[in-house]
Amino acid sequence: MLAERDALRIDLGAVRSVTTTCAYCGVGCGVDLQVDAQDRIVWVDDRPDNPSSQGMLCVKGRFGLTFVNHEERLTRPLIRKKGVLQETTWEEALDHVAEKLIEHRESFAVLASAKATNEDGYALQKFTRLVMATNNIDHCTRLCHSPSVEAMLKQLGSGATSNSYEDYDNAGCLMVVGTDTSSNHPVIASRLRRAIDERGTKLIVVNPKRIDLCDKADFFLRPNPGTDVALFNGLAKVVLDEGMADLEFIRDRTEGFDEWAASLSEYTPERVEELTGVPAADIRGAARLFARPPRPRGEPVAEGGSDRPYGGSCLIWGMGVTQHTCGTDNAYSLLNLALVTGQVGRPGNGVSPLRGQNNVQGCGDAGCIPDNLPGYQGLGEANRSKFEAAWGAPLPGERGLRATEMFELAATGGLDCMYVTGENPLLSEPYIAHAEEAIKNLKFLVVQDIFPNETTQYAHVVLPAASFAEKEGTFTNSERRVQRVRKAIEPVGESRADWEITADIARRVARKLELPVEQFQWQSAAQVFAEMASLTPILGGISHERLDALGDEGIQWPCPTPGHPGTKRLYTETFPVGRAPFVPVEQGPPAAELPSRRFPLLLNTGRILYHWHGGTMTTRARVLLQRSPELQVAINPSDAVRFGIEDGEEIVVSSRRGELDGKAMLTDAVRAGEVFVPFVKLKEANANYLTNAVYDPKSRIPEYKVCAVRIDKPGAPQTWRRGRRETESVGH
Amino acid sequence: MAMVEKRTVSLSVDGTSVSVPEAGTVLDAMLAAGVQVPHLCKDDDQEPIGACRTCLVRVEGVRGLPASCYLPARDGMVVSTSGHDLDRVRRTVLDLTSGMLSPGGRGALALAAEARRYGVDGRFRYGDLVSATRGAPRLLDDSTPAFTLDLSDCILCGRCVQGCQDVQHIGAIAVVGGGERAHIGAFLDQPLVESICTSCGTCVSVCPTGALYPRAFGDASVPNGGGNAG
Numbered sequence: 032m033l034a035e036r037d038a039l040r041i042d043l044g045a046v047r048s049v050t051t052t053c054a055y056c057g058v059g060c061g062v063d064l065q066v067d068a069q070d071r072i073v074w075v076d077d078r079p080d081n082p083s084s085q086g087m088l089c090v091k092g093r094f095g096l097t098f099v100n101h102e103e104r105l106t107r108p109l110i111r112k113k114g115v116l117q118e119t120t121w122e123e124a125l126d127h128v129a130e131k132l133i134e135h136r137e138s139f140a141v142l143a144s145a146k147a148t149n150e151d152g153y154a155l156q157k158f159t160r161l162v163m164a165t166n167n168i169d170h171c172t173r174l175c176h177s178p179s180v181e182a183m184l185k186q187l188g189s190g191a192t193s194n195s196y197e198d199y200d201n202a203g204c205l206m207v208v209g210t211d212t213s214s215n216h217p218v219i220a221s222r223l224r225r226a227i228d229e230r231g232t233k234l235i236v237v238n239p240k241r242i243d244l245c246d247k248a249d250f251f252l253r254p255n256p257g258t259d260v261a262l263f264n265g266l267a268k269v270v271l272d273e274g275m276a277d278l279e280f281i282r283d284r285t286e287g288f289d290e291w292a293a294s295l296s297e298y299t300p301e302r303v304e305e306l307t308g309v310p311a312a313d314i315r316g317a318a319r320l321f322a323r324p325p326r327p328r329g330e331p332v333a334e335g336g337s338d339r340p341y342g343g344s345c346l347i348w349g350m351g352v353t354q355h356t357c358g359t360d361n362a363y364s365l366l367n368l369a370l371v372t373g374q375v376g377r378p379g380n381g382v383s384p385l386r387g388q389n390n391v392q393g394c395g396d397a398g399c400i401p402d403n404l405p406g407y408q409g410l411g412e413a414n415r416s417k418f419e420a421a422w423g424a425p426l427p428g429e430r431g432l433r434a435t436e437m438f439e440l441a442a443t444g445g446l447d448c449m450y451v452t453g454e455n456p457l458l459s460e461p462y463i464a465h466a467e468e469a470i471k472n473l474k475f476l477v478v479q480d481i482f483p484n485e486t487t488q489y490a491h492v493v494l495p496a497a498s499f500a501e502k503e504g505t506f507t508n509s510e511r512r513v514q515r516v517r518k519a520i521e522p523v524g525e526s527r528a529d530w531e532i533t534a535d536i537a538r539r540v541a542r543k544l545e546l547p548v549e550q551f552q553w554q555s556a557a558q559v560f561a562e563m564a565s566l567t568p569i570l571g572g573i574s575h576e577r578l579d580a581l582g583d584e585g586i587q588w589p590c591p592t593p594g595h596p597g598t599k600r601l602y603t604e605t606f607p608v609g610r611a612p613f614v615p616v617e618q619g620p621p622a623a624e625l626p627s628r629r630f631p632l633l634l635n636t637g638r639i640l641y642h643w644h645g646g647t648m649t650t651r652a653r654v655l656l657q658r659s660p661e662l663q664v665a666i667n668p669s670d671a672v673r674f675g676i677e678d679g680e681e682i683v684v685s686s687r688r689g690e691l692d693g694k695a696m697l698t699d700a701v702r703a704g705e706v707f708v709p710f711v712k713l714k715e716a717n718a719n720y721l722t723n724a725v726y727d728p729k730s731r732i733p734e735y736k737v738c739a740v741r742i743d744k745p746g747a748p749q750t751w752r753r754g755r756r757e758t759e760s761v762g763h
Numbered sequence: 764m765a766m767v768e769k770r771t772v773s774l775s776v777d778g779t780s781v782s783v784p785e786a787g788t789v790l791d792a793m794l795a796a797g798v799q800v801p802h803l804c805k806d807d808d809q810e811p812i813g814a815c816r817t818c819l820v821r822v823e824g825v826r827g828l829p830a831s832c833y834l835p836a837r838d839g840m841v842v843s844t845s846g847h848d849l850d851r852v853r854r855t856v857l858d859l860t861s862g863m864l865s866p867g868g869r870g871a872l873a874l875a876a877e878a879r880r881y882g883v884d885g886r887f888r889y890g891d892l893v894s895a896t897r898g899a900p901r902l903l904d905d906s907t908p909a910f911t912l913d914l915s916d917c918i919l920c921g922r923c924v925q926g927c928q929d930v931q932h933i934g935a936i937a938v939v940g941g942g943e944r945a946h947i948g949a950f951l952d953q954p955l956v957e958s959i960c961t962s963c964g965t966c967v968s969v970c971p972t973g974a975l976y977p978r979a980f981g982d983a984s985v986p987n988g989g990g991n992a993g
Contacts (some may be wrong), residue, residue, distance in 0.1 A: 094962065
């Protein structure tokens with residue numbers, strides 16, 4: 032039963048080993064959970080045959096999955112009585128939830144979880160649409176890649192990654208934009224390093240912060256925060272001016288080229304240097320490398336070599352592109368560059384928004400978004416009638432609320448009731464103090480999660496969910512690979528799989544409302560998946576049975592029929608939109624809030640290797656918490672001198688909205704005038720007390736990446752606060 | 764498109780005829796024939812290192828005792844994995860290897876079965892020579908909370924170095940120093956936590972002797988700080 036491999040000859044007491052998929056980021060690494068007789072994970076082994084991870088794992092996957100055994104797991108349903116959350120039975124909790132959801136059915140919204148399985152997501156959106164008669168369902172993609180999705184939907188017709196990790200192996204050039212890949216997707220970073228080391232692949236890093244991958248970069252472009260549009264317009268202009276545009280691709284596959292090309296006339300390398308701070312020579316060099324990279328050395332992997340005389344370029348990006356008030360415009364400018372160079376739809380090239388959560392791709396695929404039914408089928412008449420026929424009741428046709436809109440509405444009393452699953456908005460929303468007000472306004476809040484968190488504190492009912500290690504299902508990773516999640520241990524306490532809890536609630540509500548109760552009678556996760564596949568063409572050929580038979584392989588959607596092998600690469604012949612439109616974009620103001628005299632520094636937020644997102648899971652894994660126990664504020668040494676701060680000193684970082692305590696870490700990875708704070712919550716400090724609740728008008732993503740802050744020694748902020756009031760009164 | 768038939772080669776291992784793919788090694792053929800021979804430094808999923816010399820074989824018409832992990836399989840090879848001189852040499856190799864390990868420690872335990880099988884019972888005492896002369900600057904590195912590196916259980920096979928570089932492309936550790944001072948360590952012998960090591964644990968998963976071993980997971984019984992079980 033234990034792994035057949037001979038490694039790790041120490042007896043850790045494991046009695047069984049279960050192959051499943053890692054629950055951290057969107058890479059989707061294969062793992063073997065080795066479990067002892069007390070159902071504790073004692074070791075996590077890698078899976079060399081898994082095509083997405085190829086035997087690699089990072090510290091979170093290897094040592095961080097032990098959170099499932101943490102003593103703080105929610106084990107029984109909780110119900111608020113006389114203001115206090117008390118343990119109760121499932122019967123009472125579910126009956127109460129059903130009753131309240133019926134009462135507030137007219138003003139109800141759902142936050143789905145990108146940590147949960149595809150099956151959990153499908154069940155939840157079905158309940159929301161069929162029983163609660165609303166499309167008010169969304170998930171955290173609103174806070175990470177909604178601008179990418181928005182832009183990709185318009186220009187390509189689908190929001191998913193176009194290529195496979197295999198294309199990174201075969202690329203001639205990798206352009207990594209706004210992502211600290213070594214921290215956020217460490218196994219992808221390993222794969223990029225391998226390509227660079229073994230095949231001579233070129234690397235262009237675009238990031239205001241110097242990241243680890245810069246050690247291997249041919250070009251490190253360091254634009255001023257919020258000037259990505261200018262930079263990418265500038266790169267595209269060099270491509271045009273130097274005759275490196277792929278004219279054949281532009282003629283056959285795109286539209287709107289002339290108008291877009293004219294819009295670039297002002298973006299000469301010299302002007303772009305003024306706007307972005309990136310030297311004109313680097314702009315020219317990077318553009319040449321991206322448009323005409325050399326072919327990589329050696330034999331192509333899996334016969335996926337470039338079919339052109341030059342190599343392919345992969346465009347890989349993260350939140351540094353999206354979490355801006357101009358996030359969607361940034362994404363348009365990136366895609367324009369990929370289109371003008373024809374670097375999409377061929378072996379060794381493509382566009383990849385790296386997905387942050389293990390199943391953020393799958394959560395959207397399953398339909399947990401306000402404007403699409405499962406499989407990105409729009410809310411139009413034809414699609415709705417297909418689902419209505421299958422589900423036996425009418426469905427709402429109006430687009431629902433997006434996650435950020437739910438909180439804006441709740442803040443003004445316009446939303447009464449929320450069902451939040453596996454999300455912690457009071458850690459992840461910008462300007463937390465504001466989000467807290469919104470949550471307090473809700474008349475009824477039910478939270479379904481594995482740990483108590485900031486949001487459960489305000490819940491009227493808390494439902495304990497089983498973790499990924501305790502249930503069957505599937506996750507879909509960043510390269511659209513649907514992979515199995517398998518039960519390794521018994522559910523902790525009385526916790527249950529999310530889809531089962533949702534189905535229980537759905538049956539109770541449906542019975543009262545005389546809606547089809549039999550629509551929620553699944554006996555297994557495999558049955559939920561089968562129903563989803565039957566209604567979702569991109570998943571039509573996938574089933575648990577087929578995935579199990581394939582071992583570590585998984586299947587990349589689209590996979591319409593049981594005989595279909597899955598799809599490594601999208602857009603090889605055509606785009607779902609037909610011809611891909613170029614979208615002219617202009618550089619606007621870099622950010623909503625810029626440094627001032629009182630707040631002289633620019634705050635950038637992101638992640639560090641040892642923690643994942645808010646830290647609900649990683650702070651409950653001993654190794655990770657010990658490795659990184661407190662919030663480190665990265666400060667340039669010259670700013671440290673300017674503000675009289677020493678390395679390792681306790682400091683207070685404050686913005687117009689709040690403050691946090693952290694430890695100064697002096698590093699030239701950040702430039703003078705900029706500070707970086709990871710957005711994990713450690714010792715009560717969290718970057719989102721500082722961030723600005725301003726949004727990209729096109730996607731409604733918050734501007735997490737830029738706001739103005741100041742740093743002080745502890746105790747000192749009193750002075751500026753007083754100063755602020757004085758200044759304000761003078762101003763009035 | 765017609766499937767390209769993969770070429771195989773046939774050879775004899777201890778009198779049993781086996782076929783392996785053309786790119787295979789003699790060790791692959793031995794494993795395919797079900798022959799159990801120690802091969803401490805060969806990871807199932809990695810290229811051979813050829814460091815531990817425990818997988819020695821005799822091949823008819825070939826001089827000396829080559830390491831089977833590194834020897835390409837050829838048609839018609841006649842391979843033996845045991846026999847008087849082979850057993851004697853393998854015993855000496857295992858004795859020298861065991862001599863690198865602290866007695867009764869994790870590594871000695873991991874090698875115990877093989878040592879017993881080949882009669883390494885301390886009678887030869889070659890190992891004592893090794894342990895007497897071998898000195899490393901730091902025996903124990905428990906600077907990362909994830910795992911401990913205990914050099915007193917290390918046989919210098921290099922699998923951890925291979926895992927760090929060839930699997931993860933990090934390159935945080937190497938065989939540092941030469942001769943009797945050779946040991947596994949980070950750049951400038953820094954503690955791992957101060958090196959570029961990311962605690963990904965690949966080295967731990969490939970270590971054949973437990974010189975790299977995981978610290979307690981979650982709430983399991985081994986206390987923080989690990990300690991030198993040897």
